[in-house]
Structure formats: structure tokens, C-alpha cells
Amino acid sequence: MARGSTRPTSRDVAQAAGVSQAAVSLVLGDKWRGRVSEATAERVREAARDLGYRPNLAARNLRLGRTRTVLLVVPALTTEFFAGVYTGAARVAAEHGFGVVLYPSPEGIGPARDPFASAQAALDGVIASSMAADALTAIRGEALPLVMLDSDPAGSLGAATVNLDIADGVRQVVEHLLSLGHRRFLHLAADVPSWTFEVRARELAARLAGVPGTSVRTARAPISIEGAVAATEAALSVPGPRPTALVCDDDKLAAGAYKAARRLGLRIPDDVSVTGVDDLALATAIDPELTTVRLDAELFGERGMQALLAVLEGRSPEGGDIPVHLLVRGSTAPPA
Amino acid sequence: MARGSTRPTSRDVAQAAGVSQAAVSLVLGDKWRGRVSEATAERVREAARDLGYRPNLAARNLRLGRTRTVLLVVPALTTEFFAGVYTGAARVAAEHGFGVVLYPSPEGIGPARDPFASAQAALDGVIASSMAADALTAIRGEALPLVMLDSDPAGSLGAATVNLDIADGVRQVVEHLLSLGHRRFLHLAADVPSWTFEVRARELAARLAGVPGTSVRTARAPISIEGAVAATEAALSVPGPRPTALVCDDDKLAAGAYKAARRLGLRIPDDVSVTGVDDLALATAIDPELTTVRLDAELFGERGMQALLAVLEGRSPEGGDIPVHLLVRGSTAPPA
């Protein structure tokens, strides 16, 4: 307790243990083998414990020129998907002595929309979802080591990318629905500018292009239940033969589609089949349970963090998309 | 570009502008009125812009002894409720030049379960949900300015608290159900050690204690759909007169109750009425839409941050619980 109520510093510990500040740093930094005697080391550790010493991170970060902290930039946290990504990333980070700070892309937070103004912390690197579009330009401006999640590998100039194999997910959905006998599709597309949604639209069109007698229309909605209800209701009300299969970019959109179908007096899956993507809790809460593409959010986060660690260590991150798989539930059946 | 590829420092800017480092600090810190001429100031700003200078936050934090960063500790981010809390807190923080770092309480992240190991950043204060129980002891050990969310005002030794008026929410639920004619209640309680859930149980019992002919049973479940299904199915299967009203601590639990009811062949609201708390997106996704107590998550976050700012400035935070209100939807009706 050098003076009053301020936090104890390594110098205070040194004084209490009767050694120099350098010795404290060596002992507590676990670099003392052959430099400090075991007895002295123990005295230092005891003094640190007694004083409740915690190193000043700002000072350490300044000294080392690195923070062992990375920023995870995600879109607004309105589903548990990115919670899973965080969990996976944080787990891998913790194993390597890193911390992860979360930045949910702003929805009217401050004028600057600048992740780095919010997370004042000094950072070693960034993992960013391509869905957090607003934040991306600020991120590039920082010139920090960067890993993009679900981003166009060709378009992400230099930045490493980790992607879900969503194209394969679409393939599984299409094959499932085709094998049930569906031919007229409605694509309920997320109205969000992200590569992953572009892939879904492109892949769906490509898969159906080869199959005679099929057709696909597109409706767009923001990722929210209300938005999906309106878009779906409109799309299902146009004249002509009604689509029998509704392929949604996301479980939330699918939930909206359920409500729209109910309003129109259509039954699921008898009158129309519905599929989603994500496998949120929502997917099994609604009735019938939703056939959806399960994404392993935690693995996604783990791989993202591993890629960033690789970049930080000058290694090149391992490639390979993350597999996804279709869960067939009650919302899909042969058309009437 | 003093040497190579490292980030430019204020000294680099000074050299480029032909002034001293101190002048740069004054100009960029907006403290130059009457100390530096407008022309020089402009030269400095231009040099900073050209070099892409961003101050080193570790150094600034060390120098100032404060970080203008606070930690928001929440339970695992599996609903959008805490996303709203974050948004509100971050908005108020941004208005005061603060940043908010999110720490979702761990679910197997690292051995230490220490929020401060994860958020390596140096912190000025903490806002913590009482639901993030695992993290609380570590937080108290840090002796940082602390605001607790939904925590017992009497039991939070010294720490400021900001609470939702959940007791009033329970009152509204009970009055609504009583007025519909319900007398036999089942309380589906969240199996989470938090003051807010204790209040719900206590208030429910207290409100019914005064009404003759009423009874209430309790079932406990973790906050997840599957857990709620099992608990509800068991509770509704015991012999004797079946409860007609199911009061759930949370919308997710209510969603589980829906599924349990369906499995037992019970219709909502004809055979059993159900209420929740939160008003998640889930509440309007399920059919019928859920009667629930709406919590204003963003306001909750705003008030939490305001309270923390008050503590940091030595003011005493303003009291008063945050009002909540019941949204009556299709899941409640008179008993058969």
C-alpha cells in the first residue's frame, strides 16, 4: 500500500517482497528459471497475493506492443447464431491466452459507426462477419490483421476468409425438395448485402436450371418476422400457379412465412413446404418443426479464431469450407 | 513514416508537421486554444490525416489512468434481450465518449471463467446482469465501479442496482388471468439463480394468497425449449385437476410449454392459457401469439449505463424501477 487507495503496482509488490521491480516482473511473467531463487520467487508471489496485485494491462500492452485481444464484429445480435460464433472464437482464443471483444454492428449507435471508437481497447486483430457491412470500411482503414467470415474469397483483397459451405446446404435443400416432387419454388431472400446470400440465390438458380419443368420466383425481406410476413403474403398472392416450396434464407424468415401462410389459409406442409437456414431455437418452437440447414456456429467461430491466430503468427490459415447439413423435419412434404 | 511499416506515432506526425510532439497532442486533444496558432493546428491536423495517424490507445490509457471502456457482463447471448441491453448501453456510452465491451458469461470458455482474462482491456467499470452468476465473484474481486442489473437492492452490498419492475409485471399477469376466470395456476419457473426469478415466484404467490379458491404449483426448467417441454409435460401429467393457466418466467419457456401442450393434446388457449416474459421475436412467431410481459431491453441498458456514469462521476445514480407492461395476445382466454 504505497500510497492510499490506488491499485498496487509491480513496484509495490517489489517493495513488499524486498526485491526489485524487475524481479517481480520476471517471477510473475514466469521467466525466472535460473534467474531468481525459488525462495525469492515464492516471496514475490506471496506479496503479490497479499496486495491483490493485478498487472496494469494498459502498461503491459504499451510495453509489448500487442494486446492479445481481438475484435469480433458481428451484425446486430438478434439471433443466437453469432452467440455461438462468439463462444467458439472465445474458446480457441482462451486456449492461446487471447481475449475476444464483441462488437455488434451498430443500429444507431453513435454517429461514427466506428467499431474502434466503441471498443477503445487496443487490438491485435479483427474477425468480421460480412453481414456487418456498415462497419467494414472502418475496419479496412485500420489495416489490422483481418479474417472475414462468410465473405467472397475472391473479393476480400488479401484478407483471410472462413466460410460455411452454404452452397452445399442449398444443394441439399434443392435435392430434398426435388425428390419430394416439388417443381415451383419461391425463394424468400434476405435483403442484406452479404456474399453468403448472393451465393444462396446463385446456387438455387443454378441447381434448378438443370431440371426441366422447374421455376423459381424471388421475394426479398429484411431478416425479421414482420418483414417476412409481408413479403411472403405478397408473393403468394400473385395470380398464377402457386409455388409449393418456399426456400427461406434464414429461420426467422421462415417463421414469418409460417405466419403469412396461416393468414392466407394455407397449411404447412400440406399446401406449401418451407425450409430455413440456421437451426435456431425458433426452428423447433414453431409448428410444424422447421426443415432447415444446420450451421455449426461454434465451429465457425473456432475456425475464424484459428485463422486469425495463423495470420498473427505469419502462418497461412488452413482452407476448406465448413460443412453444413440439412435437418429434415415436419415442414416439408410432397406437394398436394 | 519514421521507420518502415509500424503505425505512425504522434512523434511522426510532429516531425511531418515540423512541430513538437507536445503540440500534436495539444492540437489533436483539442486543448490548443491560446497555445497553438490556427495555422499550425491546421498543419498538424493535415499531417495526421496524411499519415493516417490513430493514437495508441494503450499508451493513452496508461497515461490517463482510465480507459473510457466499461464491461457489460451478460449471461450467454441466446436471446435478443441482452442484445437490446447492449444497444441501449452502447448508445448512452457513445454519447459520453465511452465504449462498451461485451462479456457473455462463459459456457465452458477457459478454465478460469474470469471476465477480466477475456476482456484483457483495462476497464473503468462494470455493468453486470445478476443472471451471469458465474462471473460475479470475479467481478467483486476486481473492486471496480459496479452496476448490477436485476439484482437485490438490499443484497448488493454497496453496488448500484438498476431493476425492471418485474413485480408489477407479475401483478399485471395475475390480474389478467384472474379476470379471465382462472383459478388453478402452474408456474413454470426458470431454474436460474437470479434475484429477478425469485421476485417472480414470490410475487405470484403473494398475489394469489389473497384470492380464495386459487392454487399454484411450480415446475422448474432451465431456460431452453427442450427443458421446458420436459418439465411442463411432467407437471401437466400429474393426477388431479389440471391447471388452466401456465405462467412462464420467460418466452422461451412458454415456447416449450406450447410444445408440451401439443404433445398432450391440449389446445392453447382453449384448454390452457399461457403467458411469458420478454416479448422476444419468438413470442409472435408461435401460434397463437403469446401473451407476455414486454421488457424494454434498450431502456434497461441505457439506465444501466447512466447509473454507471453517475457512479464514475461520484454522483449517486437515480433510482426508480423501469416499468413493464403486459401485451395481451392470443394465448390467454377464459378457461373452458
Place this chain on the structure above:
DNA sequence: GAGCCGACGTTATACGTAAAACCTAGGGCG
């Protein structure tokens, strides 16, 4: 017995910033 080496430390320095203390003209004022 000179030289060297290992064990056990200490002293000194740098990281980049903010700001206190200090310097220097030139002009106004008595």
C-alpha cells in the same frame, strides 16, 4: 592463483501519450 562461469539479482531503458513546467519574443503600460 588466474580465469571463467553460473546463480541471483539489480539498474536502466523504452513503449506512446498527456500535460505540467518552462522558454522566448514582441507589445503594452506605467
Place this chain on the structure above:
DNA sequence: CGCCCTAGGTTTTACGTATAACGTCGGCTC
């Protein structure tokens, strides 16, 4: 004319840490 004041800076210092560079002393080798 001597003095102070103000504008417009500069020099210096401190924040707390990690670590490179430097001592010192006893014992061992040759």
C-alpha cells in the same frame, strides 16, 4: 526604460511494465 503579459510554442516528465544490459560473488578448472 524596465516590466509584465500573452501568444505560441518546446522540453521534460510520468504512467507501469518487460526485458536488455550490467554487476557480483563463490566455486571450479587448469
